Amino acid sequence: MKMPKKPPEVGDIWTRIKDDPELIPKLLGQRFPLSARGKYLHWDKLVYYSPPDGLTHEQWWFALKRQRQSLFRQITLNGKDGKPFNYLEVDPIPEILHEIDQGAGGLIRMPKEIMNPDTKDQYYVGSLIQEAITSSQLEGAATTREIAKEMIKSGRVPRDRSEQMILNNFKTMRRIGKLKDERLSKELVLHLQQLITDETLNDTSAAGRFRKADERIVVGDMYNEVFHDPSPAQQLEERMAAMCDFANGKTPSGFVHPVIRSIVLHFWLAYDHPFVDGNGRTARALFYWSMLRHNYWLFEFISISQIIRKAPVKYGRAFLYTETDDNDLTYFILYHLDVIRRAIIELHKYIKRKTEKLQAIECELQGVAILNHRQRALISHALRHPRQRYAIKSHQTSHNVVYQTSRLDLFDLQKRGLLQSQKIGRTWQFTPVHDIEEKLSKLS
Numbered sequence: 001m002k003m004p005k006k007p008p009e010v011g012d013i014w015t016r017i018k019d020d021p022e023l024i025p026k027l028l029g030q031r032f033p034l035s036a037r038g039k040y041l042h043w044d045k046l047v048y049y050s051p052p053d054g055l056t057h058e059q060w061w062f063a064l065k066r067q068r069q070s071l072f073r074q075i076t077l078n079g080k081d082g083k084p085f086n087y088l089e090v091d092p093i094p095e096i097l098h099e100i101d102q103g104a105g106g107l108i109r110m111p112k113e114i115m116n117p118d119t120k121d122q123y124y125v126g127s128l129i130q131e132a133i134t135s136s137q138l139e140g141a142a143t144t145r146e147i148a149k150e151m152i153k154s155g156r157v158p159r160d161r162s163e164q165m166i167l168n169n170f171k172t173m174r175r176i177g178k179l180k181d182e183r184l185s186k187e188l189v190l191h192l193q194q195l196i197t198d199e200t201l202n203d204t205s206a207a208g209r210f211r212k213a214d215e216r217i218v219v220g221d222m223y224n225e226v227f228h229d230p231s232p233a234q235q236l237e238e239r240m241a242a243m244c245d246f247a248n249g250k251t252p253s254g255f256v257h258p259v260i261r262s263i264v265l266h267f268w269l270a271y272d273h274p275f276v277d278g279n280g281r282t283a284r285a286l287f288y289w290s291m292l293r294h295n296y297w298l299f300e301f302i303s304i305s306q307i308i309r310k311a312p313v314k315y316g317r318a319f320l321y322t323e324t325d326d327n328d329l330t331y332f333i334l335y336h337l338d339v340i341r342r343a344i345i346e347l348h349k350y351i352k353r354k355t356e357k358l359q360a361i362e363c364e365l366q367g368v369a370i371l372n373h374r375q376r377a378l379i380s381h382a383l384r385h386p387r388q389r390y391a392i393k394s395h396q397t398s399h400n401v402v403y404q405t406s407r408l409d410l411f412d413l414q415k416r417g418l419l420q421s422q423k424i425g426r427t428w429q430f431t432p433v434h435d436i437e438e439k440l441s442k443l444s
Contacts, residue, residue: 001313001317003225003227003320003324004043004044004317004321005043005047006043007042007061007065007324007325007326008043010062010066010069013058013059013061013062014062016058017059023059026054026055027055027059027062027066028063028066030063031067032052032060032064032067034064034067034068034071034088034090035090040088040090040330040331041064042321042325042331043061043325044321044324046060046064068330069086072087072088072328073086073087073088073089073254073256074086074252075087075256075264075329076242076245076246076251076252077242077246077264077267077268077271077327079327080229080231080232083327085264085322085327085328085329086326086327086328086330087260087264087330088328088330090330090334093260093330093333093334093337096338096341097257097260097337100337100340100341100344101259103344123351123354124301126350127300127301127302128173129148129152129153129170130303130305130306131169131303131305131306132148132152132166132167132169132170132173133149133166134303134308134309135284135305136162136165136166136169136281137305137309138280138309138312138315139165139280139281140162141161141162141163141165141166143160143162143163143166147163148163148166151163151166152166152167152170153434161200164198164199165196165200165281168196168199168200169196169281171195172192172195172196172281172285173285173288175192175195176192176285176288176289177300179289180289180292180293181293183248184243184244184247184248184286184289184290185244186241186244189240189269189282189286190208190209190210191208192285192286192289193207193208193275193278196278196282197278200277200278201276201277203276206276206277209275210233210236210237211233211273211274211276212233213232213233213234215233215276217230217273217276217279218230219273227316227319227320228273228319228320228323230271230272230274231271231274236274239274240272243265243269243272246261246264246265246268247286247290249261258290258294259291259294259296259337261294262287262290262291262294263287263333263336263337264329264333265283265286265287265290266283266286266287266336267283267322269282269283270283270319271319271323284304287304298344298347301347302343302344302346302347303343303346304336304339304343306343306346307339307342307343308339314335315335318331318332318334318335319332357437358384358437361383361437361440361441362380362383365379365380368443370443371413372409374395374398374399375409375413377398377399378410379413379418379432379436379440383432383436383437383440386432386434386436387431388431388432389429390419390429390430390431391429391430392406392407392410392428393406393427395409395410410428410430413430414430416439416443417433417439418432418433418436418439418440418443419431419432419433420432420433
């Protein structure tokens with residue numbers, strides 16, 4: 001990733017053009033689109049577009065910046081230079097916010113697979129695993145999805161730092177669901193960072209505390225180019241208090257849409273980089289906390305990191321565009337809203353794929369000669385009700401067979417690895433194995 005070109009200062013441009021009596025009315029009296037071809041352009045990109053007739057790129061930039069600045073909405077985050085961060089609700093921000101309001105919160109109609117209590121946990125855990133893996137991979141974790149998924153589901157101990165990072169993220173995401181009703185505080189933020197970095201730091205004392213003055217942290221690349229030098233350590237207490245006030249709705253005095261508030265919170269912690277490690281993961285965790293706190297319940301099932309990881313340079317560039325252009329958060333907000341929209345689409349695609357897969361397996365079951373029709377009926381039911389318990393007596397009653405036949409059916413399914421059994425008192429209880437779909441695919 002390259003450092004974007006820093007825009008020319010509006011004041012410097014004004015010095016060069018203020019004495020042109022024909023140009024000034026044209027720049028100040030004419031309204032230019034705030035975005036070009038549907039894009040909110042940073043100077044780094046604007047220089048590749050053709051300016052309006054008769055203008056140079058600098059003059060065009062001057063006119064755009066004047067218009068943007070007149071419409072800016074300030075938040076209570078200041079940069080290291082003391083200048084406030086701002087944003088605009090330019091198109092398509094209102095449209096996407098409306099889509100999110102309609103499709104991720106309130107009383108919207110749930111997909112039936114998520115509404116079903118027997119299958120809801122599968123989608124919930126699957127989403128947490130996906131976010132845990134991809135959020136960790138963004139920070140350097142190196143392992144495959146299959147290995148990480150196996151580790152989490154089996155409960156085995158992580159073998160290396162990468163696996164520990166993923167397990168920590170998984171535990172943190174589960175914890176957020178229980179913390180969503182709490183107000184944000186310094187203690188809560190430190191708690192999340194401690195969960196995220198547990199047993200992954202060289203200096204274990206760095207977990208659950210801010211970085212110290214002698215622990216200089218910069219964001220850069222392998223060639224030692226510094227992209228971001230975070231706020232000084234001595235300012236972190238004060239800045240964290242301001243961030244918590246913002247997260248809890250105390251500031252600013254005007255309305256800030258909850259989704260924008262959540263996105264700014266993500267940016268804020270990443271900008272301050274208050275920890276020795278775990279800043280990116282903690283920032284994304286705070287975004288989830290804020291969305292769930294504002295009743296966007298669908299975000300229990302959505303992974304934004306899987307979208308970010310597909311093009312991580314865009315993620316970094318959204319931060320840099322904001323910081324290099326007078327703290328204009330519009331760049332990061334537009335980027336993040338696009339990530340959210342794509343993540344919601346991915347969730348619906350995932351549900352569709354899972355539904356189609358179940359239907360395909362059920363069709364294949366009809367041709368599995370080694371299972372009788374009673375066993376096929378039970379397994380078909382188990383696919384859609386993975387927490388269901390089956391007993392010999394209930395199976396006997398459902399299919400009008402003798403006790404011994406029912407017993408043979410269920411223990412045969414256990415022998416084939418499709419069910420697991422447990423004796424409670426004098427009664428055998430059978431439940432589907434967690435990977436029944438994979439087992440059936442091999443069986444068929």
